[in-house]
Amino acid sequence: MRDQLRRASVSVPTNIAEGFERHSRKEYLNFLNIAKGSAGEVRSLLRVALEVGYLNQSSYTQLYSQVMELSRMLSNQIQSINQSIK
Template identity: 85%
Template structure:
């Protein structure tokens, strides 16, 4: 099977998966008590949106160094999302099953970003 050439950030699998996570987080945070906890809701939304946005911004830069910097920021935001999801679980805004699913998605994004960062660092300049 031939790999599709990456021409835009929208072609990146990691970016596509980030958008999926953002969508679920927006849907979950507009329901029940979560929707009324403006601080946690907004922080979780901002952190989740930060992941694909930083991938996109870095991709559009002309330098590898800048792209790597934005990928690192995106990876940090994935960690922030996992931390905020845990808070939401602890205050009973999320069911255990939902928490596990979303946290696993964020962890997968983190791994994908790590792999991309390593691949860029190891490729010839």
């Protein structure tokens, strides 16, 4: 589980970076959506870690809050790009 959580966490910024380097709004948008999906995977894995006792409630709450904020920022960026493409 630890390795899967690490992979999903690292996937978020690497997909953002890869999409940005593509120099195409549509490709960037695609990679932002992949990054957002990875953020969702992180949230899910955090919940599982809490349920099985790998995380205490305080750590879970802090980490979950941070990944939710990241997810909101990704959503805002995706919305902004979608509006500019139209």
